[in-house]
Amino acid sequence: MAGIKDVAAAAGLSVATVSRALNNHPSVSPDARARVLAAVEALGYRPNAVARSLRTDQTRTIGLVISDVLNPYFTELARFVEEEARTLGYSVIIGNANEEPDLQDHHVRTLLERRIDGLLVSPADGRSPLMVDAAGGRTPMVFVDRWIPGVDVPVVRAxxxxxxxxxxxxxxxxxxxxxxxxxxxxxxxxxxxxxxxxxxxxxxxxxxxxxxxxxxxxxxxxxxxxxxxxxxxxxxxxxxxxxxxxxxxxxxxxxxxxxxxxxxxxxxxxxxxxxxxxxxxxxxxxxxxxPVADLARAAVRALVDLIEGRPPQSVTLPARLVVRRSCGETPSTPSPNRSNL
Amino acid sequence: MAGIKDVAAAAGLSVATVSRALNNHPSVSPDARARVLAAVEALGYRPNAVARSLRTDQTRTIGLVISDVLNPYFTELARFVEEEARTLGYSVIIGNANEEPDLQDHHVRTLLERRIDGLLVSPADGRSPLMVDAAGGRTPMVFVDRWIPGVDVPVVRAxxxxxxxxxxxxxxxxxxxxxxxxxxxxxxxxxxxxxxxxxxxxxxxxxxxxxxxxxxxxxxxxxxxxxxxxxxxxxxxxxxxxxxxxxxxxxxxxxxxxxxxxxxxxxxxxxxxxxxxxxxxxxxxxxxxxPVADLARAAVRALVDLIEGRPPQSVTLPARLVVRRSCGETPSTPSPNRSNL
DNA sequence: CTGAAAGCGCTTACAG
DNA sequence: CTGAAAGCGCTTACAG
Structure with missing residues (x-):
């Protein structure tokens, strides 16, 4: 598979210049840039994010550990988390704990080894030692929905x-x-x-x-x-x-x-x-x-603030009652007729 | 953060030996292994999967591109895909296309750059050129549920x-x-x-x-x-x-x-x-x-077979009708009373 | 069984 | 604006 060296050769430039052109570095001549782009196209070059991450020490990825993907609440949360993260230039890797503490730990460990830039967690088990000292580690972390008392990490919840x-x-x-x-x-x-x-x-x-x-x-x-x-x-x-x-x-x-x-x-x-x-x-x-979408957005923003060195903000949003008929009587205020999907 | 060099220093061994010990290489003395483990524990060392991937040219990760996470069908598929992949020693990164062709392409591109070992896709758009030539590339690929006619890739579907x-x-x-x-x-x-x-x-x-x-x-x-x-x-x-x-x-x-x-x-x-x-x-x-769970398992197995050089198997499983009351009359065979969750 | 060294594919000071 | 070179943290022949 074509690497940056092949592109450099095809463009008649050094790999340094190719790298700069690809990363939109200002000091690259228009001519060089054009030749790089042409070579990239011709070779079907696809940058190797693994190498880049090793070099830059950032993966532009955040981990999201949720307790249960099959729970529509978390599914929705995950969807909005990914959306907001993408907007801010990050990918997200979801770890589904399935409400099993061991599985939660497995995912936390894996994500940490993958050197994700930050971790968004809804702890399935607040007593996991791994989770607690991950929170103390240097990987930025934010709790969403559920949190662990006594652990000094921003919390975004309803x-x-x-x-x-x-x-x-x-x-x-x-x-x-x-x-x-x-x-x-x-x-x-x-x-x-x-x-x-x-x-x-x-x-x-x-x-x-x-x-x-x-x-x-x-x-x-x-x-x-x-x-x-x-x-x-x-x-x-x-x-x-x-x-x-x-x-x-x-x-x-x-x-x-x-x-x-x-x-x-x-x-x-x-x-x-x-x-x-x-x-x-x-x-x-x-x-x-x-307010799932708002929670997801606030959580991602807090995490990215932390990652990028800005002060993060804990957020608490109110939940609200939606009266329907399962407790008796027809609600006087007609409930909305759509299912919000 | 502690690297393999620190571990080597703490254990009084070379990084080569530490690496071997950590990867369960047979030729490591029990004594060396013990010292490595002790040093790992003492330093809280966590191997850097990014570096390892760059070196070994494998990420032990598969990508799953689905059309819509909010659709319970795909959520369930994703859950079982992750489960089976984990059993086989792989992580999975989910890309949610949200039924948007551009978003699908975004995820395919990102996953390819991350050098996932294989790609499981349920194409949101069968006409995406990116998708078609990704299928022609050297990243192993398998279609689940939806597929693209004329593209030579194993298909697992109902x-x-x-x-x-x-x-x-x-x-x-x-x-x-x-x-x-x-x-x-x-x-x-x-x-x-x-x-x-x-x-x-x-x-x-x-x-x-x-x-x-x-x-x-x-x-x-x-x-x-x-x-x-x-x-x-x-x-x-x-x-x-x-x-x-x-x-x-x-x-x-x-x-x-x-x-x-x-x-x-x-x-x-x-x-x-x-x-x-x-x-x-x-x-x-x-x-x-x-049969979602079976589809997920078959799809992962086909993909991993492809990744590991074994011949993959396309699979087609029958779907089945579940009669309830929305078309009229009570079903004569009582439908099961549980909701399967 | 162990170690020194090369190299995976990039980015980025440093020099020009 | 461009290039040569170092180095990110690992793994793995190669030699001993």
């Missing part, structure tokens, strides 16, 4: 507290009193924060959150199924199940359906994270929507 | 012909006679093949497929919306709309709903590509399911 309070108000207004939650893993911030916000909101209404109404999930559909089955088997079934992510809501829907029950008549359902399909499920699902 | 025939039989059995299709871009194989298979199946039942019943979509939700609106505005509205992918089915659902019509009473709906949410939509959507 705050769902108010939206959860709105949700509880909505549920209370519909007469629901026995509210249950399917939580995410305790080792993740979003895993316990959502429970805490829920508990706090319930307290404002003088409602209890008994242990039996806190199901331990792992953000995957299966756990939503399992926890919901347990809820349904309780002597006093909850009026509402709030799933801390959309996949567990899917599982909950499966479980309710398997029992032959109906939403919301027999049991109500709400989810954290909105997805286009929630408009068309039976019934449409009330959900808390995060 | 054949939906029989499933589409089954679908038409199902529709005909329910008394539907005016069948319409939302097609994908003509520049993609899946874009026109699905239309052809549909047309052929209709012919077997003596049914026409008038031009007015062929809507031109682009595999994105918006186009499904637009085309469906056109169908609904026809003097003679179709009985059924068959969307050539799941995103266009989403758009179709939006459009039907916006018009205040009901599925399947007013108009029936079916989709190519099954997704977990189709179990819970209102109504559950009849769809054609591809």
């Amino acid at each position: 705050d769902g507290r108010q939206a959860i309070r709105d949700l509880v108000a909505h549920l209370h207004g519909l007469g629901h009193r026995r509210l249950a939650i399917i939580a995410g893993p305790a080792a993740t911030t979003t895993g316990h924060e959502r429970v805490e916000a829920f508990r706090e909101a319930l307290r404002e209404y003088g409602l209890p959150l008994p242990d039996a109404y806190i199901g331990q999930g792992d953000f995957q559909a299966d756990s939503g199924r399992r926890v919901t089955e347990e809820f349904l088997a309780l002597p006093e079934m909850p009026d509402v199940v709030f799933a801390a992510d959309n996949l567990m809501a899917l599982g909950a829907l499966d479980a309710v359906r398997a029992r032959g029950l109906r939403v919301p008549q027999d049991i109500a359902l709400a989810a954290f994270d909105d997805i286009p399909w929630f408009v068309h499920t039976d019934p449409p699902v009330t959900a808390i929507a995060q | 054949d939906g012909r029989q499933a589409i025939r089954d679908l038409v039989a199902h529709l005909h059995g329910l008394g539907h006679r005016r069948l319409a299709i939302i097609a994908g871009p003509a520049a993609t194989t899946t874009g026109h093949e699905r239309v052809e298979a549909f047309r052929e199946a209709l012919r077997e039942y003596g049914l026409p497929l008038p031009d007015a019943y062929i809507g031109q979509g682009d595999f994105q939700a918006d186009s499904g919306r637009r085309v469906t609106e056109e169908f609904l505005a026809l003097p003679e509205m179709p009985d059924v709309v068959f969307a050539a992918d799941n995103l266009m089915a989403l758009g179709a659902l939006d459009a039907v709903r916006a018009r205040g019509l009901r599925v399947p009473q007013d108009i029936a709906l079916a989709a190519f590509d099954d997704i977990p949410w189709f179990v819970h939509t209102d109504p559950p959507v009849t769809a054609i399911a591809q």
Whole structure:
């Protein structure tokens, strides 16, 4: 395969000049530039980014480690991250942790060995020693969505507290009193924060959150199924199940359906994270929507600021409640008719 | 950051020996190996994959260019591709073309410059010159799902012909006679093949497929919306709309709903590509399911065979019809109750 | 079993 | 504006 030397030979110039021409260095004569371009074209030359990276010590690549690609929330996040990164001249390599701590570590290690310029992470496991000392290393790092307390790294995330309070108000207004939650893993911030916000909101209404109404999930559909089955088997079934992510809501829907029950008549359902399909499920699902595109953009910008030596900015954006019909009654404000895709 | 030289110094050995120890070369004494490992640990040494790649001329990375990450079909494909690749010792870099030919080319170019060992592609645009001559280049390449006729590259894909025939039989059995299709871009194989298979199946039942019943979509939700609106505005509205992918089915659902019509009473709906949410939509959507995991695995294996000098294998796997309620009547065989996630 | 040395394909001071 | 040369961090014949 043609290298820069071949181009230089074909153009009758040194490799130094070819390199300059290719990198738009100002001091290259128009004539030289033209000959280089012609030679590149003729030989079908494609610069070797590996060699360039070794020499310049930058890969113009950022790593994105997410907990689960199959979760539409993260898929969307990844899509916007790539878009913003591309705009700023970076590629992104995605590492999918699949909610498995070992797999997360595998990807972090691999990305670090590949010398990515920066790392965007939504930690699947906040206790991973590797992750913690990667944060202490010299590879710039930013947390998105989930983060690790006590680790000094910028965080870009959504705050769902108010939206959860709105949700509880909505549920209370519909007469629901026995509210249950399917939580995410305790080792993740979003895993316990959502429970805490829920508990706090319930307290404002003088409602209890008994242990039996806190199901331990792992953000995957299966756990939503399992926890919901347990809820349904309780002597006093909850009026509402709030799933801390959309996949567990899917599982909950499966479980309710398997029992032959109906939403919301027999049991109500709400989810954290909105997805286009929630408009068309039976019934449409009330959900808390995060400003995913904005989060992705802010996260990339913070990371690139860090990479390029500017002060990065932590960002917290509010999530918002989108009322549909899965908790009862038709919403008075008609919900938008499109699925945002 | 510690390099191999530092490790060598700390271990009191040459870099050559350190390198051998790290690469599990047989001729390294147990003592040397132990000292190397200790030094690596002490210094927190992380091998530089960029340097290694430059030297060995392999990156142990494959590129995956897909048409749209937000399409659950491709998300799932990507997930399984990564899994299989990891098993075989490769990383994968995903390039999301977003159904935009220019973006597809951008990613192909970037991946080639990064010297990935092989390329897995589902072409968003079969006419891209870059793509065609990349196929002729020396980077091993395999097509998944979509391919480019006339280009000599192994293809791993699903054949939906029989499933589409089954679908038409199902529709005909329910008394539907005016069948319409939302097609994908003509520049993609899946874009026109699905239309052809549909047309052929209709012919077997003596049914026409008038031009007015062929809507031109682009595999994105918006186009499904637009085309469906056109169908609904026809003097003679179709009985059924068959969307050539799941995103266009989403758009179709939006459009039907916006018009205040009901599925399947007013108009029936079916989709190519099954997704977990189709179990819970209102109504559950009849769809054609591809064996995604198997396709992903076969594609990676074919590519790695090519990379490692073994003869690759093109593979075609059958898709299958999953009957639910969106075309009318309750299916006699109860559909599975879980959403496969 | 170990080490000295060449070289992968670039970029970039340095000199002219 | 251009070129000769060093060097990025590894791996791998080659010699011992």
